[in-house]
Amino acid sequence: QKEVEQNSGPLSVPEGAIASLNCTYSDRGSQSFFWYRQYSGKSPELIMFIYSNGDKEDGRFTAQLNKASQYVSLLIRDSQPSDSATYLCAVPREKSSGDKLTFGTGTRLAVRP
Amino acid sequence: ETGVTQTPRHLVMGMTNKKSLKCEQHLGHNAMYWYKQSAKKPLELMFVYNFKEQTENNSVPSRFSPECPNSSHLFLHLHTLQPEDSALYLCASSQGGLAGELFFGEGSRLTVL
Numbered sequence: 580q581k582e583v584e585q586n587s588g589p590l591s592v593p594e595g596a597i598a599s600l601n602c603t604y605s606d607r608g609s610q611s612f613f614w615y616r617q618y619s620g621k622s623p624e625l626i627m628f629i630y631s632n633g634d635k636e637d638g639r640f641t642a643q644l645n646k647a648s649q650y651v652s653l654l655i656r657d658s659q660p661s662d663s664a665t666y667l668c669a670v671p672r673e674k675s676s677g678d679k680l681t682f683g684t685g686t687r688l689a690v691r692p
Numbered sequence: 693e694t695g696v697t698q699t700p701r702h703l704v705m706g707m708t709n710k711k712s713l714k715c716e717q718h719l720g721h722n723a724m725y726w727y728k729q730s731a732k733k734p735l736e737l738m739f740v741y742n743f744k745e746q747t748e749n750n751s752v753p754s755r756f757s758p759e760c761p762n763s764s765h766l767f768l769h770l771h772t773l774q775p776e777d778s779a780l781y782l783c784a785s786s787q788g789g790l791a792g793e794l795f796f797g798e799g800s801r802l803t804v805l
Contacts, residue, residue: 583734615794622694622782622796623735667735679725679748680794682735 582606583668585683593691598655600686602668605649612644612651613680615667623667627653658690695719698783698797706805707773713800715766715783721795723788724766726758729780729799741766742788773804 582605592598604612611630615623629635629642629651641654655662665687669680696717705711717724726738740748741760755777757769766783780801784794 587732622798623794624694624796625793628793669735672737679737679740680735681737684732684734 583670583681583683585666585668585686587684588687589689590686591689591691592658594658594660596658596690598658598662598688598690600653600655600666600668600688602651602653602683603649604651604668604670606670607646607649609649609670611671612642613669614640614642614653615669615682617665617667617685619664626666655688658688660690660692663688663690694795694797696783696785696795696797698781698800700800701798702801702803704803704805705770705773707775709773710769710771712770713768713781713783713802715768715797717764717766717783717785717795717797719785719795721785721787722763723786724760724763725784725786725794726766726768727782727784727796729782730778735782739768770802773802775804778802778804 584603614627616626617623627642629644632644632646635642639656643652665685667685668683672679672681699714723742725740728736737750738752739758744760755772759767780799782799783797786794
């Protein structure tokens with residue numbers, strides 16, 4: 580069983596700061612990585628995915644992947660109170676299927692006004 | 693509104709009851725999923741259906757019985773559940789394949805007394 584590890588938090592940052600969320604995974608052969616956001620009482624929604632080593636930027640969000648270290652992170656620049664949520668890291672269970680995902684427990688982010 | 697609708701949103705049942713959860717997707721996707729979300733535990737993949745065929749049963753106890761009559765509808769039939777089965781049950785759909793983004797419903801909160 581592939582494992583995905585995340586610090587449960589809460590991670591508390593002031594408004595305007597950079598929030599850094601981290602995730603490690605056990606299967607060295609994993610090739611794609613997903614970040615989902617889940618607001619309290621709501622369902623998860625995809626915010627980013629990354630396949631290649633390095634950085635991928637989308638607005639205020641940057642995903643960083645280091646396959647050698649089996650480490651993927653999500654940076655949120657200029658954090659807003661509306662970013663307060665739980666962020667879930669996910670990895671496909673099978674290389675041939677990108678949608679049977681194994682999720683981490685999630686990191687709760689709290690952005691202080 | 694993600695295009696995936698789950699009913700009921702809340703359900704309380706005794707251990708001897710039989711009930712069903714319903715999921716409908718309006719996105720034209722080929723794959724549908726049941727996930728279980730318990731407090732402080734990762735999202736657990738339960739069942740996967742592709743084009744109405746079950747392609748994954750993640751060692752789920754037989755007291756949970758899925759049914760997928762067509763690509764748009766998915767049911768989870770529940771009988772003789774245990775209190776530890778109390779959780780949020782999330783339905784999701786996707787196009788499948790390597791980069792399948794999961795679209796989740798709002799979930800059905802189940803309490804087993």
